[in-house]
Amino acid sequence: MANPARLLIVDDNEDILSTFYEFFNSLGYEVKTAVDGFAALKILRDKPDYFHCLITDLVMPNISGVGLISIVKKEYPDTKTIAMTGYGDHPGALASEARADIVIFKPVDLFKIERKVAELIDSKED
Amino acid sequence: MNSPTPLIGVSSSMLKIKELINHVAQTCLNILITGETGVGKEVVAQSLYAESNRSKKNFVKLNCAALPETLLESELYGYEKGAFTGAHKKRYGKFLTADKGVLFLDEIGDMPLSLQSKMLHVLQSGEFSPLGSDQDFKTDVWVIAATNQCLEECIKNKTFREDLFYRLNIIKIDIPPLRERPEDIPALIEYYFKKYLLKHPKSKAEKPDSHTMERLCRYPWPGNVRQLQNCIKKLMVLNSWDKIFEELPNHDADTTGSSSSENTPQAQLGGSGMHSPGYQLDSDSGNRRLRIISEFVDLSTSSEKLFEDISLKKIKKLASDKVEKEVIIFVLEKVGWNRSKAAKILKVSYKTLLYKMSEFDVNPPIS
Numbered sequence: 157m158a159n160p161a162r163l164l165i166v167d168d169n170e171d172i173l174s175t176f177y178e179f180f181n182s183l184g185y186e187v188k189t190a191v192d193g194f195a196a197l198k199i200l201r202d203k204p205d206y207f208h209c210l211i212t213d214l215v216m217p218n219i220s221g222v223g224l225i226s227i228v229k230k231e232y233p234d235t236k237t238i239a240m241t242g243y244g245d246h247p248g249a250l251a252s253e254a255r256a257d258i259v260i261f262k263p264v265d266l267f268k269i270e271r272k273v274a275e276l277i278d279s280k281e282d
Numbered sequence: 283m284n285s286p287t288p289l290i291g292v293s294s295s296m297l298k299i300k301e302l303i304n305h306v307a308q309t310c311l312n313i314l315i316t317g318e319t320g321v322g323k324e325v326v327a328q329s330l331y332a333e334s335n336r337s338k339k340n341f342v343k344l345n346c347a348a349l350p351e352t353l354l355e356s357e358l359y360g361y362e363k364g365a366f367t368g369a370h371k372k373r374y375g376k377f378l379t380a381d382k383g384v385l386f387l388d389e390i391g392d393m394p395l396s397l398q399s400k401m402l403h404v405l406q407s408g409e410f411s412p413l414g415s416d417q418d419f420k421t422d423v424w425v426i427a428a429t430n431q432c433l434e435e436c437i438k439n440k441t442f443r444e445d446l447f448y449r450l451n452i453i454k455i456d457i458p459p460l461r462e463r464p465e466d467i468p469a470l471i472e473y474y475f476k477k478y479l480l481k482h483p484k485s486k487a488e489k490p491d492s493h494t495m496e497r498l499c500r501y502p503w504p505g506n507v508r509q510l511q512n513c514i515k516k517l518m519v520l521n522s523w524d525k526i527f528e529e530l531p532n533h534d535a536d537t538t539g540s541s542s543s544e545n546t547p548q549a550q551l552g553g554s555g556m557h558s559p560g561y562q563l564d565s566d567s568g569n570r571r572l573r574i575i576s577e578f579v580d581l582s583t584s585s586e587k588l589f590e591d592i593s594l595k596k597i598k599k600l601a602s603d604k605v606e607k608e609v610i611i612f613v614l615e616k617v618g619w620n621r622s623k624a625a626k627i628l629k630v631s632y633k634t635l636l637y638k639m640s641e642f643d644v645n646p647p648i649s
Contacts, residue, residue, distance in 0.1 A: 194305065219302075222452050223453045250449065
């Protein structure tokens, strides 16, 4: 990839966050991370339309993943969204309602997510 | 609503809340505001409204704890003429008056379960029908809910619907109690002092001097901003900060809670050997003894009355309750308020723990 795909990854668990960071970074993605929805929103507002894909946890303090996805879909419609949920169906269902492109359940398979990310970004470029 | 109270504070938590409001007010996503009584949940709701693009429309407030179930339902959705005995004429509900504006639902944790499911339906579909009507109305309200309860706990206790919680909790604003942000106190005092002085132009009340301000900042303010506000209102009439302090509950106690063993020699050392009987003569341990006893009996009464009040059995109960309470809180905090874990550690049944928690009024912190 000449122009690396740019990801914003959001999770309030810093271990998960650094695992994701290492993984995607090693595959050549440009990765930014945020520990909650508000931190993520500030990054997004700072760099509008910069990110190709948002990967977010759903249950977080201040702005939830569902909130973040709703905002992204409205303000940055070109950014693809992937929701990760580990807390039963409710947040997941809300994420679908908020038109997340993909909702996946934890524990997640990093390779699988990477394939989805690649598909989503490709589909956009076509 | 003519002059909404501004959100006052310079603490990092309040600055963050202001910033958050600024970033999300335009999104009109459902918001849940949490915090103890008197921290200013409605002020936050008003600020959200004022910064949103709905500020020209209505801000409608409803306190879910203040009304009985049936009345709450008709307040929310309205009713048709003849819907029930006494419904002489049609009445619009808050969902209609708040259309295109904001519906602020205070004390949402107290909403009865049956109404929660109806609320969930409205939030999902954006439709509702008034009581006694078979017509569905479309509604576009921005719902901001507030509570001083820990809804996660209410969900575990089955008094709050999990699905409704997630639907409201799209954005959460948690306002910390005033005792955790004493740096906000001077600005709040300044604001309310000015405000009430305008209402009482003849008042001789004076702004607190530095010593008074220090005392005010040290006080734990269990009733939060509302309590502070009421104090200043009172000051306009009493004109004396000393009198205000006298009326504050446990105004001498240093911050309640974690400070069981202060090593400050602040008790009147050397002064009161009078009460302590023969055993230990140094006033230090005498004072310590009195301090321990005074936690359970009122030492300020006469000896006769005092001796009537003291019984080992009674004191034992009071003392063991006090220690039990602290131990329960200690263990619960260690296990992240997982009560079944705590019960196992404490070697009591789950039921006993719940009973004791309610007896001692132990509640999980609002996260």
